[in-house]
Amino acid sequence: MTNDDTARARAAIGTLPPFEGLDPARASVTRLGGLTNLVFRIDHGGDDLCLRLPGQGTEEYIDRAVEAHNARVAADVGVSPEVLYADAASGVMVTRFLDGTETMTPESFRATPGAPARAAEAFHRLHTSGKGFEFRFELFAMIDDYLKILSSKSVEFPTGYHEVLKEAEAVREALAARPATLAPCHCDPLCENFLDTGTRMWIVDWEYSGMNDPMWDLGDLSVEAGFEAAHDETMMAAYFPGGAGAAEWGRMVIYKAMCDLLWTLWGLIQHANDNPAEDFWAYATGRFARCKTLMATPAFAEHLRAVRKG
Numbered sequence: 001m002t003n004d005d006t007a008r009a010r011a012a013i014g015t016l017p018p019f020e021g022l023d024p025a026r027a028s029v030t031r032l033g034g035l036t037n038l039v040f041r042i043d044h045g046g047d048d049l050c051l052r053l054p055g056q057g058t059e060e061y062i063d064r065a066v067e068a069h070n071a072r073v074a075a076d077v078g079v080s081p082e083v084l085y086a087d088a089a090s091g092v093m094v095t096r097f098l099d100g101t102e103t104m105t106p107e108s109f110r111a112t113p114g115a116p117a118r119a120a121e122a123f124h125r126l127h128t129s130g131k132g133f134e135f136r137f138e139l140f141a142m143i144d145d146y147l148k149i150l151s152s153k154s155v156e157f158p159t160g161y162h163e164v165l166k167e168a169e170a171v172r173e174a175l176a177a178r179p180a181t182l183a184p185c186h187c188d189p190l191c192e193n194f195l196d197t198g199t200r201m202w203i204v205d206w207e208y209s210g211m212n213d214p215m216w217d218l219g220d221l222s223v224e225a226g227f228e229a230a231h232d233e234t235m236m237a238a239y240f241p242g243g244a245g246a247a248e249w250g251r252m253v254i255y256k257a258m259c260d261l262l263w264t265l266w267g268l269i270q271h272a273n274d275n276p277a278e279d280f281w282a283y284a285t286g287r288f289a290r291c292k293t294l295m296a297t298p299a300f301a302e303h304l305r306a307v308r309k310g
Helices: 003-013 064-077 106-111 115-127 139-151 161-167 169-177 214-225 229-239 246-272 280-295 298-309
Strands: 028-031 038-044 047-053 083-086 093-096 183-185 194-196 201-203 210-212
Touching (some): 064 083, 064 115, 115 183, 115 214, 115 229, 161 169, 161 280, 169 246, 183 214, 229 246
Antiparallel strands (some): 038 047, 194 201
16 A cells, blocks of 8 residues: 555545544555555444545446445345445445455455355345346447447557457347346456355445346356356356256356456556556456457357357
């Protein structure tokens, strides 16, 4: 945590209602993780709160009013912490800090007994809540939006990206032939967005959330966590206690490739914006290579046929 980061957090503490009565100069400020935003744990007299300050350039592709609405719905459903303050204009947000939890990583997701199942159960609770999220997370429209943003920036695409995008038209057609029943979805299930108590999984960070095919959340989590077949089996069995059919498996696997196709562009935007959080060129090219490899397998074609069949 840099002095500038600390100064920004303390400046925010002095102006936000949830921190009323807290002396910014004396506040205990601990930087937490985050690829695009600044996130802090603030001790407010033993009542720990989480302060999120938006990252530079995020206003290009994140609607903060939508995020705030969806985060509150997720909290009401019981899968996310309470939102105490959210400003749609600035993107500043304050939530309860969940103590006694472990922030997940790909390694811990694979190694912790029951973690894939607990995540699936949290997703199922959200997806079947009957609640509505603002925004429709539509894969190909978002790809178009990201391409439009990139058209105004000086950035190189991974070799073959546009050719694979054309091949993905077969996916678009298969999904359109069998439209999913939309549900409130997280849509960006990075492992670090999951907090595990050992008996219950919480989900945070609703920047990309919206109404979507529920299998997107499962497929994307599988990719982010680097799940092997056994982990996927555990996750799907927890989500579908009666057993998942070929079409459900097909959608989940297809979305593994499609989330990489989409998040490749997100990585290129971060690279173009000089985001210092990590090497986003390596992030983008790595995701694209994984997408291309999966789409070239005979199994992917089989899953595509299963989705078309329904």
